[in-house]
Amino acid sequence: MGKYDKFFALAKEAGLEEVELVVSESHSLNISLFHGEVDEYKDNNGYSIAARGILNGKCGAASCDVWNKDKAAWLVKEIVANAKVIENDDPIFIFKGSEKYHKVNTYNKDFEKVSIDEKMNKLYALEKALKSIDKRVVEVAGAEYSEATEKHTLVNSNGLNLVQKSNYFTYVAQCVAKEGEQTKSGYDFFLSNKFEEFNPEEFAKKIVKLTVDQLGGEACESNKYKAVLHPDVVTSLMRAYIGHANAEEVQKNSSLFIGKVGQKIASSKVTIEDKPQQKNVFARWFDDEGVATYNKPIIKNGRLETYLYNLTTAAKAGVKTTGNGYGGGSKRGIASSFLSLKPGKKSLEQLFEEVGNGVYITDVSGLHAGLNPQSGNFSLQSTGFMIENGKKGKPLDLITVSGNLLEIFKDVLEVGNDVTVSPSGVSAESLLIKKIVVSGK
Amino acid sequence: MISKKLAIEVLNAALETGADYAEIFYEDSSAHSVMIENGKVETTSSNSLCGVGLRLLKNNQCVYGYTNELTKKGLLALANSLNKSFHDKRIVTVTKLDMIKCKNRNPVTRSYDDVPVEEKIALIREGIDEIQSMKDPRIVRTFGVFADNKRFVAVFNSKEKWFKRTTEFGRMVFQVIAADQNGFETGFEGPGAQHAIDYFRTEKVNPKKVARKAAETALKMLTAAECPSGKMPVVIGNGWGGVLFHESCGHPLEASAVAKGLSCFSENKIGDYIASPIVSAVDDSTMPGEWGSIDIDDEGNPGTKRLLIKNGKLNDYMIDDLNGRRMDRQGNGACRRQNYRYIPTSRMSNTYICNGKSTPEEIIKATKLGLYAVGFNGGSVDPTTGEFNFGCSEAYIIRDGKIAEPVKGATLIGKGFEILKKIDMVANDLDLAQGMCGASSGSIRTNVGQPTLRVSEVTVGGRGGELK
Numbered sequence: 001m002g003k004y005d006k007f008f009a010l011a012k013e014a015g016l017e018e019v020e021l022v023v024s025e026s027h028s029l030n031i032s033l034f035h036g037e038v039d040e041y042k043d044n045n046g047y048s049i050a051a052r053g054i055l056n057g058k059c060g061a062a063s064c065d066v067w068n069k070d071k072a073a074w075l076v077k078e079i080v081a082n083a084k085v086i087e088n089d090d091p092i093f094i095f096k097g098s099e100k101y102h103k104v105n106t107y108n109k110d111f112e113k114v115s116i117d118e119k120m121n122k123l124y125a126l127e128k129a130l131k132s133i134d135k136r137v138v139e140v141a142g143a144e145y146s147e148a149t150e151k152h153t154l155v156n157s158n159g160l161n162l163v164q165k166s167n168y169f170t171y172v173a174q175c176v177a178k179e180g181e182q183t184k185s186g187y188d189f190f191l192s193n194k195f196e197e198f199n200p201e202e203f204a205k206k207i208v209k210l211t212v213d214q215l216g217g218e219a220c221e222s223n224k225y226k227a228v229l230h231p232d233v234v235t236s237l238m239r240a241y242i243g244h245a246n247a248e249e250v251q252k253n254s255s256l257f258i259g260k261v262g263q264k265i266a267s268s269k270v271t272i273e274d275k276p277q278q279k280n281v282f283a284r285w286f287d288d289e290g291v292a293t294y295n296k297p298i299i300k301n302g303r304l305e306t307y308l309y310n311l312t313t314a315a316k317a318g319v320k321t322t323g324n325g326y327g328g329g330s331k332r333g334i335a336s337s338f339l340s341l342k343p344g345k346k347s348l349e350q351l352f353e354e355v356g357n358g359v360y361i362t363d364v365s366g367l368h369a370g371l372n373p374q375s376g377n378f379s380l381q382s383t384g385f386m387i388e389n390g391k392k393g394k395p396l397d398l399i400t401v402s403g404n405l406l407e408i409f410k411d412v413l414e415v416g417n418d419v420t421v422s423p424s425g426v427s428a429e430s431l432l433i434k435k436i437v438v439s440g441k
Numbered sequence: 442m443i444s445k446k447l448a449i450e451v452l453n454a455a456l457e458t459g460a461d462y463a464e465i466f467y468e469d470s471s472a473h474s475v476m477i478e479n480g481k482v483e484t485t486s487s488n489s490l491c492g493v494g495l496r497l498l499k500n501n502q503c504v505y506g507y508t509n510e511l512t513k514k515g516l517l518a519l520a521n522s523l524n525k526s527f528h529d530k531r532i533v534t535v536t537k538l539d540m541i542k543c544k545n546r547n548p549v550t551r552s553y554d555d556v557p558v559e560e561k562i563a564l565i566r567e568g569i570d571e572i573q574s575m576k577d578p579r580i581v582r583t584f585g586v587f588a589d590n591k592r593f594v595a596v597f598n599s600k601e602k603w604f605k606r607t608t609e610f611g612r613m614v615f616q617v618i619a620a621d622q623n624g625f626e627t628g629f630e631g632p633g634a635q636h637a638i639d640y641f642r643t644e645k646v647n648p649k650k651v652a653r654k655a656a657e658t659a660l661k662m663l664t665a666a667e668c669p670s671g672k673m674p675v676v677i678g679n680g681w682g683g684v685l686f687h688e689s690c691g692h693p694l695e696a697s698a699v700a701k702g703l704s705c706f707s708e709n710k711i712g713d714y715i716a717s718p719i720v721s722a723v724d725d726s727t728m729p730g731e732w733g734s735i736d737i738d739d740e741g742n743p744g745t746k747r748l749l750i751k752n753g754k755l756n757d758y759m760i761d762d763l764n765g766r767r768m769d770r771q772g773n774g775a776c777r778r779q780n781y782r783y784i785p786t787s788r789m790s791n792t793y794i795c796n797g798k799s800t801p802e803e804i805i806k807a808t809k810l811g812l813y814a815v816g817f818n819g820g821s822v823d824p825t826t827g828e829f830n831f832g833c834s835e836a837y838i839i840r841d842g843k844i845a846e847p848v849k850g851a852t853l854i855g856k857g858f859e860i861l862k863k864i865d866m867v868a869n870d871l872d873l874a875q876g877m878c879g880a881s882s883g884s885i886r887t888n889v890g891q892p893t894l895r896v897s898e899v900t901v902g903g904r905g906g907e908l909k
Contacts, residue, residue: 034501034701041526042784043506064489066509071489078487085558087481141703141825176703176825183705185825219900222671222907252479253581254618254625330484369818369832370852370902374618374625379668379852379902381830398828400852400902402670439670439902 007072008157011053014076016083018094019053020156022288022328028148031120033127034140050328053079054094058086061330082330092331093311096158098292104276104283106166108193112149119145122200123171129204130175136212141174141185160290168193168281170423171200173207179215182397186211191423193281210362214383217395219440226358227401227436228351228387231420233364234428238339240373241405242272245298245306246334247313256376256406260304267412268302269344276323276337282425284337289325293337296322310334340427344415351416351432353390359438360385360392361401376405379439402437411435443467443493445538447513448597452535454520455497456599459529462498463599465516466739468781470592475558477565477585480573485558494781495519499527501766505784533599541604543737546729546744547635549609553589556638561587564641568615568652575656579663581625582618585652587611589638594739602741610635610732610886612875615652619659626665626849628658629834633875633886636730658816658835661847668812668836668851668903675853675899676804676839678815680872683889685896686722686794687878688822688829689857690715694724694749694757696764696775696787697881698824705827705858708768710755716861718753719797726774726790732875733790733888735777742774744790750861761787779883786882793890797867801893804866806842810908812901813837813844814851819876827857838908852902860896868893 004021011019026046032039052061053076060083062075127143147169154162174187188207190198229237249255257265276284276293284293289311297305309317310325310332327333352360364370364380371378379402386393416430443451448465455463468490475485493511497504504526508519565585572583589611597603612633619626630651634640641647677685690706698704706715716722726735726744735744740762747757760768761776764787778785805813813836820831833851837844873890901908 038502038526040784041502041504041523043504043522044782045506045508045510046782047509060485062487062489064491066489066491066511074489081558082485082487085475085482085485085562088478088483089481139703139825141701183826185823253620256624329486365823366819366821366830366832366852369820370830371832372627372818372850374627375849376624377667377850377904379832379850379904381828381852381854381902398854398856398900400670400830400854400900402850402852402902402904404904437670437904439900441672 004155006069007075010072010076014080016053016055016076016079018157019051020094020154022050023153024048024150026148026150028146030144030146031123032142032144033123036127051075051079052330053083054092055080055083058083059092059330060086063328090312091315093289094156094158095160095290095311097160097290101285101292102277104279104285106164106281106283108167111167111169111193111195114195122198126171126173126200126204129201130173130208133205133208134212136177136179136215137175137208138178139176141176143173146170154286154290156290162286162290164285166281169195171198171203175207175211177211177215182215184211184214186214189423191281214395217397219398220359220386220396220438221441222439224435225438226355227433228355228360229431229433230362231418231428231430232422233361234341234431235422235424235426236364236367237405237408238272238341238426238428240371241409242298242336242339243373245308247307247309247317248334250307251313251316254374257304261306263304264302265304265406266299266302266409269412269415270299270302270409271297271342272299273297273340273342274308274336275340278338278340280338282338287323287325288327289332291321291323291325293323308334308336338425341415341429343417343419343429345417346414348416348418348430351414351430352387352392354414354432355387356390358387359396360387364401378403378405399438399440402439408433442595443511445603447516448538448603449535451516451520452597452599454517455495455524456533457531458524458527459532460497460499460524460527461532464496465597466494466496466781467595468492468592470590472588472590474586474588475561477562477569479583480569482562490780492781495523496784497523498763503763503784507781535599535601537601538597538603539601541602541737541741543604543743546727546736547608547734549635549637551637553591553609553611560638564613564638564648568648571649571652572617572656577660579619579621579660580617580656581620584616586614596739596741598741604737604741606737608635611638611641613641613648613651615655617656617659619663621663626659626662628655630655631875633732634730635732635734662835662849665847665849667905668848668901669905669908670901670903671907672898672900673908674808674811674895674897675901676808676811676813676893676895678813679870679891679893681817681874681889682814683793683874683891684817684820684831686891687789687792687889688820688831689827689855689860690722691789691792692822693824693827693857694759695789696758696760696768699758700764700767703825705825706755713755714753715755715858716750716753717864719867720750720753720861720864721795722750722793723748723795724759724789724792728791731791731873731888732886735790738774738776739778739785740772740776742772742776745774747773759787759789761785777882777885779885783883788880788882788885789878789887791873791888791890793871793873794867794892794894796869796871796892799866799868801868801870804868804893804895805839805844807866808839808895809841811839812851813839814853822857829857830854848903848905850903854900854902860899863897864894865897866895
């Protein structure tokens with residue numbers, strides 16, 4: 001008897017035509033240091049079950065985090081009650097399976113052999129290095145180690161049973177620097193499942209540099225500037241931009257990419273791919289509908305190649321799903337997986353030279369407030385530097401940058417060669433942009 | 442639910458290796474939501490959460506873990522795994538558990554368990570019908586959501602106390618997307634409260650009014666020009682305008698930042714002027730039925746009203762017991778978490794700037810050229826530097842003391858300790874607005890609030906060039 005047989009039996013009894021469970025099991029550990037001592041230690045065993053089922057062609061959903069007979073019955077009862085009130089007529093699918101799956105390994109056995117002492121030693125080394133590199137660093141606001149092992153299972157009444165296991169670890173740290181009356185903070189994040197890749201001293205150097213470099217800054221004149229955007233900034237903007245390739249948004253008339261497939265929507269320097277099969281910790285070989293994933297360009301040399309589909313939107317459009325059905329609930333949403341911006345040939349220094357005079361934007365904050373995902377307009381609190389005579393100049397304090405996502409990607413003059421993979425699962429490089437509006441003095 | 446006997450056994454196992462405090466947080470909650478999109482019921486879902494979080498403290502150290510194995514075996518295994526972090530002799534033993542009784546200021550007269558989904562659908566449908574009756578072809582997509590949540594919590598701790606708490610709340614959300622040849626705009630309204638569903642059929646809050654407001658905002662912003670940029674006087678509207686204080690000052694006044702000396706408003710500033718003398722501010726978790734209210738916090742301290750700023754002077758903080766240890770203070774009822782998966786810490790509840798003496802009309806009239814910001818998308822802050830930002834979803838230019846053309850895409854930025862000193866007029870129309878606040882202990886319900894007020898100079902980011 002399988003663990004979930006009871007649920008499938010009860011569902012059948014209740015008249016549900018097809019049902020599916022997505023089970024997430026995880027074990028994670030978080031350890032943070034403050035002033036050389038363990039400040040927080042967190043050990044978690046996570047478990048959650050998302051269930052959905054079809055009754056008279058309508059789909060209901062329910063979820064829980066405890067598994068027993070009572071919960072199985074509760075899930076069935078809620079699925080039935082929820083399905084009964086659905087009015088949406090979109091076709092809905094509990095998938096029978098793809099012909100072939102290309103498995104990608106996201107679980108590193110060797111990582112499980114690393115002792116807790118080795119992990120702690122790197123954390124202590126990180127905190128120590130942050131304090132000792134530069135006198136202007138007055139505080140280490142946090143140094144944290146986390147790791148997780150996750151098992152993701154999709155099982156349904158059509159015989160599909162898929163399991164993907166993964167593990168990864170992260171080190172995160174933040175430091176505070178002071179000079180005169182000015183206080184600046186900076187943080188960074190490292191994610192991998194290869195323990196040997198993390199070097200605490202190198203990581204500390206990077207954080208300290210990005211923090212102290214901000215000291216002594218002031219706002220620049222409000223104006224339009226030629227700009228270089230740091231890969232972290234590009235990552236944030238690119239995620240929101242590619243959100244418009246979501247086929248549901250297109251079908252429901254709320255995407256900026258409506259009717260644009262096959263057309264040039266960005267600078268010919270821009271190629272953005274969805275790469276779920278890339279060999280890294282972000283890989284997904286089946287999506288949350290159980291469909292096999294594959295790599296594909298979304299934008300190629302500035303031309304929009306495809307929208308991203310799940311089973312429902314693909315059926316409505318009369319095309320094949322692109323394997324981008326992600327999320328929980330009764331109907332799966334659509335999302336990109338590992339997004340990758342194709343690198344150019346020029347170094348960051350060469351981009352500065354090409355700008356001559358302009359701004360270098362290294363960070364943006366408050367994306368949930370300052371970026372309107374629908375209109376693509378953004379106005380964001382930013383940090384960065386002036387670019388003067390082709391070189392990185394003085395830091396900028398309290399500025400905002402504003403623009404529109406469609407325009408920014410049309411205005412790309414060059415893509416840098418500084419490939420940077422962010423912990424959010426995006427690979428991006430610096431971009432040289434024709435113009436950006438800066439509000440300062 | 443777990444028995445007192447089992448709780449005592451688990452606490453004593455947790456304390457075996459020298460922890461000075463142990464606490465069991467048991468949660469059993471359920472949530473339901475239904476969404477109508479473009480006039481049709483699109484999704485409904487039910488979600489149940491049930492688990493235990495176990496917290497051990499020793500001096501300033503915190504060890505935490507959670508489990509869904511709610512049996513004796515599962516809970517003792519968790520206690521015996523967490524206590525391995527300490528290596529001393531037992532210093533605390535629990536022999537009994539006395540119940541803390543607390544006031545119930547937030548009773549929900551009719552439980553959401555007893556509200557059929559059809560009734561929630563009918564409520565939302567009224568709002569959607571109102572939007573459809575506007576017959577504006579520019580409205581391309583509408584969403585209406587009703588979400589409710591019932592949360593039972595029981596906490597047992599090594600101070601030999603225990604308590605239980607049940608909270609219920611509902612939220613009604615309307616979102617409208619409008620489009621014309623120039624692009625898209627959205628309007629959003631989402632009132633919520635710890636009240637029964639009848640609350641959403643009152644004169645102040647009802648589906649027709651709320652849905653229409655969301656649609657009108659989306660349509661108005663469609664015709665709005667790009668917001669100018671640069672430094673300018675900004676009049677910030679009541680209610681949602683309180684997100685300014687929430688970001689710029691509220692977060693830096695949480696003990697989680699203050700205790701470690703990581704706040705721009707550190708303890709040596711108590712009694713100093715950190716704001717203009719016409720500014721007083723409060724965090725009050727005792728307001729009956731309000732979105733951010735709690736009767737008792739996650740550590741068993743009763744909800745309180747904290748006067749954070751008194752006539753411009755720094756007066757108090759939001760404090761939890763653990764951070765209180767570093768500050769030599771007791772927790773003041775501010776310890777909260779999203780659910781059993783999070784380590785609790787000091788958080789805001791209903792946070793607002795108090796009424797002043799001007800009227801909103803006087804403030805507009807006294808402003809020759811500036812920005813009037815009334816709708817907001819939220820924002821963020823770095824409590825260490827005080828640097829904050831928040832985005833405006835609805836704003837207007839003020840010309841010669843009158844509200845003039847609408848503008849979009851405005852983001853206000855600054856440093857909390859500078860902006861509070863620049864508040865030069867405060868009106869008497871205090872209102873609250875409901876939001877979700879995210880921080881280390883998860884996403885929790887908080888109210889922001891303020892009367893209409895003016896800041897003499899704020900850096901405004903927008904794409905519309907210089908303000909003329």
